[in-house]
Amino acid sequence: MSDPLLLQANSDKSASPAPRSNEPGRGNGAFALGQNGRLAEQRILELEQWLTRHGGDRQIVLLQDFPDPDALSAGWAYKLIAEQYDIHCDIVYAGTLSHQENIALVKLLGLPIQRWTLQTLREKNLSEYSGCVLVDNQGTTTQLWEQVQKIQLPVLAIIDHHSPQEKINAEFSDIRPGVRATATIMTQYMQGGLLALDSSIVEHTRCATALMHGLRSDTNRLLHAKEEDFLAAAYLSRYYDSQLLSAVLQSARSRRVMDVIEQSLRNRIIESNYSIAGVGYLRYDDRDAIPQAADFLVTEENIHTAVVYGIVHDEDDDIEVVIGSMRTNKLTLDPDEFLKEAFGQDPQGRFYGGGRMMAGGFEIPIGFLSGFNENGDYARVKWGVFDNQIKQKLLHIINPGDGVIQTA
Ligand SMILES: [Mn+2]
Numbered sequence: 531m532s533d534p535l536l537l538q539a540n541s542d543k544s545a546s547p548a549p550r551s552n553e554p555g556r557g558n559g560a561f562a563l564g565q566n567g568r569l570a571e572q573r574i575l576e577l578e579q580w581l582t583r584h585g586g587d588r589q590i591v592l593l594q595d596f597p598d599p600d601a602l603s604a605g606w607a608y609k610l611i612a613e614q615y616d617i618h619c620d621i622v623y624a625g626t627l628s629h630q631e632n633i634a635l636v637k638l639l640g641l642p643i644q645r646w647t648l649q650t651l652r653e654k655n656l657s658e659y660s661g662c663v664l665v666d667n668q669g670t671t672t673q674l675w676e677q678v679q680k681i682q683l684p685v686l687a688i689i690d691h692h693s694p695q696e697k698i699n700a701e702f703s704d705i706r707p708g709v710r711a712t713a714t715i716m717t718q719y720m721q722g723g724l725l726a727l728d729s730s731i732v733e734h735t736r737c738a739t740a741l742m743h744g745l746r747s748d749t750n751r752l753l754h755a756k757e758e759d760f761l762a763a764a765y766l767s768r769y770y771d772s773q774l775l776s777a778v779l780q781s782a783r784s785r786r787v788m789d790v791i792e793q794s795l796r797n798r799i800i801e802s803n804y805s806i807a808g809v810g811y812l813r814y815d816d817r818d819a820i821p822q823a824a825d826f827l828v829t830e831e832n833i834h835t836a837v838v839y840g841i842v843h844d845e846d847d848d849i850e851v852v853i854g855s856m857r858t859n860k861l862t863l864d865p866d867e868f869l870k871e872a873f874g875q876d877p878q879g880r881f882y883g884g885g886r887m888m889a890g891g892f893e894i895p896i897g898f899l900s901g902f903n904e905n906g907d908y909a910r911v912k913w914g915v916f917d918n919q920i921k922q923k924l925l926h927i928i929n930p931g932d933g934v935i936q937t938a
Contacts, residue, residue: 563718564758566708570715573704574722580687580702581615581724588618589686590662592678593643594671595625596817599635600711601666603744606641606737607716608665608689611725619663622646624674628818634781635743638774639736647846651677661686666712668695668705670884671891689715691748692886693866696879710759710887713744717762727769738769743778754888783822790819791826794838798827799921804928805833808917809840811903812853817842821855821891834860839920841896841913848901852894852916856885865890872927 563570591608593601601623609619621643627633635641646654651674661684668690669675678685687702691709709715720727727734745763749755752763783791790809798807805827812819820838827836839854856865869883869890876882876895883892896916903909 562761563721564756564761566706566758569706570718570758571722573706573715574719574724577687577702577704577719578722578724581612581617584660584686585616587612587660587686588658589620590659590683591619591621592662592664592667592669592672592674593621593623594667595623595673596628596671597623597625597632597643598629598666598744598747599632599740600713600744600748602632602635602641602643603737603740604689604712604716605643605665606740607713607720607725608663609642610733610737611716611719614725620644620659622674624648624672626815626817628815629822630781630783630787631743631747631778632818634778635740638778639740641736641740646674648673648677656681656683660684663687663689664698664700665689666691668692669698670695670880671893691715692884693864695881695884707886708756710755711745711748711762713741713748714759714762717741717745717765718758721762721765729769735769735771736774738766739771739774739778742766742770743775748886748889750888784816786813786816787819787822790816790840791823794823794827798836800833801925802928803832803834804924805830805836806921806924807836807838808913808920809838810913811909812840812842814842814844814846817853820853821857821889824855824857828857828859834858835863837924839892841916843901843903850896850900852892852896852920854883854892854920856883856890856892858888868927872923 589612591605593605605621609621612619623643624646627636636643662678663686668688685698685700688698688700689704689712691706691712693707694705704715706715719725727738729735742763745759746752749759752759755763790812793809794807797809798805807823807827809820809823820840824836824838827833827838835856835858837854837856839852841850842853843850856869858865865885865888869885869892870881873882873892873894882894883890885891899912
């Protein structure tokens with residue numbers, strides 16, 4: 531392996547990035563990008579050229595429906611980087627901020643995001659935008675995606691660390707599944723000189739704080755971090771506000787989230803070190819209780835993987851969707867592969883699930899069976915059918931030899 535590439539940190543606040551250098555020890559300090567530094571540096575160069583060509587643009591930064599700290603911080607970082615090139619961005623998501631920490635992140639840091647529903651998208655004059663940029667997703671986890679494609683809004687760039695999903699032709703693409711967080715990729719862009727962080731600018735310290743949170747949360751508090759994530763964290767450590775970060779982390783779980791976790795504990799079945807729990811019906815706003823329950827179940831001894839799911843009711847559109855989360859500590863298990871194999875694709879060829887290292891999720895619309903749960907017996911039967919079907923599909927992958935599960 532060659533020497534790690536060293537990039538010069540840029541202390542110049544001018545609009546154009548300072549020239550990079552491979553010589554360590556220049557500027558306000560040199561930072562390594564780790565083992566895959568050459569690839570990172572290549573992408574930084576490409577992005578710099580691409581941003582320069584897009585000066586004056588207005589862009590939509592599209593986040594997943596339930597943006598997590600990695601998505602939120604990376605979206606913000608992209609916006610700040612793009613501003614250096616006279617590009618204005620609106621960071622947009624369509625779902626809900628339901629995790630207490632994410633709400634705290636947005637409120638305490640003043641993170642500039644907007645919620646656009648499908649309705650907003652239809653009513654907006656989109657001609658003022660030159661296109662959209664996908665950050666920490668590839669379109670498969672946002673309900674705005676279909677509409678974006680329908681109106682042929684160009685996909686300008688994709689920056690993500692999930693495994694490649696459907697084929698999208700973007701002008702600039704940086705998809706690196708080996709990197710544990712999109713926040714790490716964004717930090718590398720900054721290290722490479724696309725944005726010179728400055729501790730005296732409040733927005734910069736806040737964004738660095740958000741990035742630190744994003745990369746910690748996608749790496750299980752750095753436990754699964756690799757060299758490049760640690761190097762990015764080291765770089766951010768110069769600029770982030772640790773007190774602000776601990777304030778974000780101290781936000782408490784709501785009672786309803788605690789109830790869902792309790793439900794998952796009670797309902798879990800254990801099979802070959804997998805813990806599987808259906809939690810029944812959930813309100814849309816409590817949707818984030820599902821990944822939190824999965825985070826909790828995977829901590830049990832002799833368990834390496836947890837899958838938690840429930841039927842989430844979206845009152846706005848009166849639709850119901852089975853939503854699930856997977857967490858694993860087993861390094862040889864690829865959640866993306868696992869969920870794609872377990873649940874397959876819809877008639878349009880879109881996979882119901884996907885993921886990255888250590889984590890994955892799935893969403894299965896229940897179509898005609900949506901709504902009308904006033905009748906308790908009916909609601910129970912309906913849940914039972916979905917619960918069994920999901921368990922069957924999961925158990926089929928876990929133990930391919932076994933057939934149908936016992937339902938007594
Ligand atoms: Mn991520």
